[in-house]
Amino acid sequence: MRTYDNPVIPGFHPDPSVCRVGEDYYLVCSSFEYFPGVPLFHSRDLVHWRQLGNVLDRPLPEDAPASGGIYAPTIRHHDGLFHVITTDVSGGGNLLVTAERPEGPWSDPVWIDLPGIDPDLAWDDDGDCWCAVAGVAVARIDTRTGKVLEGPLPMWSGTGLRDPEAPHLYRVGDWWYLLVAEGGTALGHGVSVARARSPRGPWEPSPGNPLVSHRGTWEAVQCTGHADLVQAADGSWWAVLLGTRPRGWFPEFHVLGRETFLAPVEWADGWPRMGPVKERHPAPGVWHPVEQPPVRDDFTDPALAPQWISPRGRPAGSSSLTERPGWLTLTATGDSLDRPGHTFVGRRQQHADCRAAALLDPGSARAGLSVRIDEAHHYDLEVSGGVASVVARIGPLRQRIAEHPVPPGPLTLVVEMRTDRVPPPTAVAPGQEVPPGIRPAGPDSVTLSIETSESVVRLAELDGRYLSTQVAGGFTGRVIGMYVTEHRAAFDWFDYAPIS
Helix, strand or coil, X not given: CCXXXXXXXXXXXXXXXXXXXXXEEEEECCCECEECEEEEEEXXXXXXXXXXEEEECCCCCCCCCCCXXXXXXXXXXXXXXXXXXXXXXXXXXXXXXXXXXXXXXXXXXXXXXXXXXXXXXXXXXXXXXXXXXXXXXXXXXXXXXXXXXEEEEECCCCCCCCCCEEEEEEEECCEEEEXXXXXXXXXXXXXXEEEECCCCCCCEECCCCCCEECCCCCCCCEEEEEXXXXXXXXXXXXXEEEEECCECCCCCECCCCCEEEEEEEEEECCXXXXXXXXXXXXXXXCCCCCCXXXXXXCCCCCCCCCCCEEECCCCCCCEECCCCCCCEEEECCCCCCCCCCCEEEEEECCXXXXXXXXXXXXXXXXXXXXXXXXXXXXXXXXXXXXXXXXXXXXXXXXXXXXXXXCCCCCEEEEEEEECCCCCCXXXXXXXXXXXXXXXXXXXXXXXXXXXXXXXXXXXEEEEHHHHCHHHHCCCCCCEEEEEEEECEEEEEEEEEEECC
């Protein structure tokens, strides 16, 4: 029997929403403070996904906080148009954009006159559009103007757990079904379902609720929730949903953020049913592997690939692929990675064990590689003035860990994340033997090195716990990228690869 491995889109890709058009599937995720916003993926089998682009190409306000920005998009296809509705929590509220093709161009946003987050779209037999929001409420809206035509009307808000959110409406047969995430997006997360004859209600909860939750279990996948249903071309049903893969000793840490998982759905007695979300499931009937983009980028294309993201925006003149052909030239727009406004171009960390490297020509700049969660949690491998150094920013603390002289000219910067070299608990001094019975506490180690034509120098090996959601808070995951905070620097290539 053919199987697939979860997550189907690894790394910081939370709050998935999916729709099918013929035999093609399209999926979007939250992007929070990163630009461009709302990554969009395509698949022919629900398992193999390739990023087509990003829906939102508008920078966020410079004062958008970490884990602010763009929340919980929904993608639907109706009347020949793709619709993506989402919330900009840093200004403006709910917005809707449309396109004839998923690659775009996407329309200017229509702002929806409806408060709340996690907006959803569904159309009834009369062609009226219903928009549900967290809370949970629903309104009939005009998608052309954003005006509310009816409501908002209260809906079923779950089984009584905290944070009823991520509502999705579906018409299946004679019933309308409402999915609601509840319990918070951490270990208490789950999904419940209700049904009604009309979007106006009244709503009847499923006797089998929750539809899915891993709270209080030993499942390897945790925090399961924020699900969206889709019917495949062969008639089978599936759910995409978020989850995490924590590692380490109590309280366990996840560093990749919330990821996108796929799980089969069955119908019984008029209700959808789901089992636990496993790391491996029987595969859908159609199998259509796709060629993934190379993990190495030589910066020879005329534009940056869609996987490259930057906090809040990418100011004009801060990056160039033409100034020095075959190189990515970055120009400083801020003097510190500890504050918004700096020049940074990165990609999501998608594997627990991985290696990222870049060839840097620093010139007179201060530039390097950074592994970040936000401005207050990052490890930097930096070159400036003939010295390579490692800087750790953890909350209010900032410390230079190591330094090493380097020759002028290009050199390779390397960061490695390894789960087989987990540091001991902080109660054990460096170099001291770990007492029997003491378990490794962190999820991984982060090693930062430099390579020249003559040598390889490991500057530091740091505890990965401090670049985790459990320490930093928020809703994102690790991003690895190139930066400059003084003058101008150029990168000849960037390579990212999992370590098996």
